[in-house]
Structure formats: C-alpha cells, structure tokens
Amino acid sequence: MMEAKCHKRDLMAIHDAMDILNGKWKISILSTLCYYEERRFSEILNDLTGISNKQLSKELKELELNKLVKRTVLDTQPVTVHYTLTEYGWSLQGLINYLADWGKKHREVIFSAV
Amino acid sequence: MMEAKCHKRDLMAIHDAMDILNGKWKISILSTLCYYEERRFSEILNDLTGISNKQLSKELKELELNKLVKRTVLDTQPVTVHYTLTEYGWSLQGLINYLADWGKKHREVIFSAV
Incomplete structure (x- = not known):
C-alpha cells in the first residue's frame, strides 16, 4: 500500500514533467x-x-512561459532576437544527453532489424 | 564544423527517440x-x-509494435491479459527515474511561485 502510494506520486510527477515537455x-x-x-x-x-x-x-512561447527558455532582443540594426536556456532549462541537460544516447542505440536496433 | 555535424547527429537521435516516446x-x-x-x-x-x-x-499497440512492451495472454477463466516491459523497454528506466525526479522538483518550483 505504501509502495503503491509512492508509485502514484512518481507517476504524477512524470505526468507533470510530460505536460511541459x-x-x-x-x-x-x-x-x-x-x-x-x-x-x-x-x-x-x-x-x-x-x-x-x-x-x-x-x-518557443510556451517554453518561455514555463521559464525554460529566455528570449533576448538585441538593439542591433536590424534587431536580433536570440534564445538561450534558463538555469531551470539547463536542469534538463541530463535528460537530453540520455535521450541522445538512447536514440542512437535505437537507430542501431532499427537498422540491425532491417 | 565538426562540432555542428556532431550536434546534428545528436539532434537526429533525439528526434528519433521522441518519435517513439x-x-x-x-x-x-x-x-x-x-x-x-x-x-x-x-x-x-x-x-x-x-x-x-x-x-x-x-x-499499448504502438508500444508493442516498437518492441518496448510485451502483451501476454493467460489461459485463465476469464482470459487475463497482462503487460510487461521488454528488455528493450527496460533500457528506458533511467529516463523514467530522471523524469520522476525532475517532475517532483518542477512541482516544488511551481508551488513556490504561487
């Protein structure tokens, strides 16, 4: 029962994360x-x-609203807009690296199955 | 240039991963x-x-097709069907744990901002 409650909390956290991503x-x-x-x-x-x-x-607008991305307007001629990750956005770096590694392995699995 | 090529490969791998997930x-x-x-x-x-x-x-059907989930039919009365992760599906465990941790922190960030 304790275990089930803990799983439920983890599942909710994952659902929250996926809601944004x-x-x-x-x-x-x-x-x-x-x-x-x-x-x-x-x-x-x-x-x-x-x-x-x-x-x-x-x-980009949604990512900005969720404070993951920062939009900066530079006073150049013509105006330049650039995007960077916020500190909070950088907290997803581990996830990004994991997905890149997994995606590469997945590509191998798919190609070896052909 | 080498770096850009490498990034492009990583981005493709992430795109492949997200295509499935x-x-x-x-x-x-x-x-x-x-x-x-x-x-x-x-x-x-x-x-x-x-x-x-x-x-x-x-x-579930899509996850089965992508070999991440296994569907097992048991010869009971009435018939029982259950689902498990395949070995390949288990390779996503790290990602799942990461998302659960990040989602919990995100919840704190959201609540502290209210």
Missing part, C-alpha cells in the same frame, strides 16, 4: 539550445527539419 | 510498467488519470 518539438528545441547555448530563431528553424515558422514560434 | 501517454504507460513490473489493462487505466479505454489500447 510534450509535443513533437519541445525536447528538440531545448536540445539545440543545450548544444549551441545561444541560437537565433532562423538557426533553430534550420536545426529542426520539418518544423514550420508558426509552430516554432508557438513552441 | 511522443504523445501524452506513452512515457506514463512505460513508467507504470516500470514501477509495477506487470500490469493488467484495467490497472493501467486506473493508474493514468484521464486516459480513455480506446486511447490506452492504441498507445
């Missing part, structure tokens, strides 16, 4: 900011094959 | 099988607040 692109966006540290909108668009302008804009 | 429920289903080791359909339905019968059935 869900969607086809969020983890990929966080990953590119994690790898490059600072990235412009057009660079992220180029990093993620298949994402549209509108989708990226929406996802 | 994406969706509102997949990680939660894998998590409950990770915590309880063996679970019946109705038990999983009960573990995940808000999922419908149809959704759970669809998600």
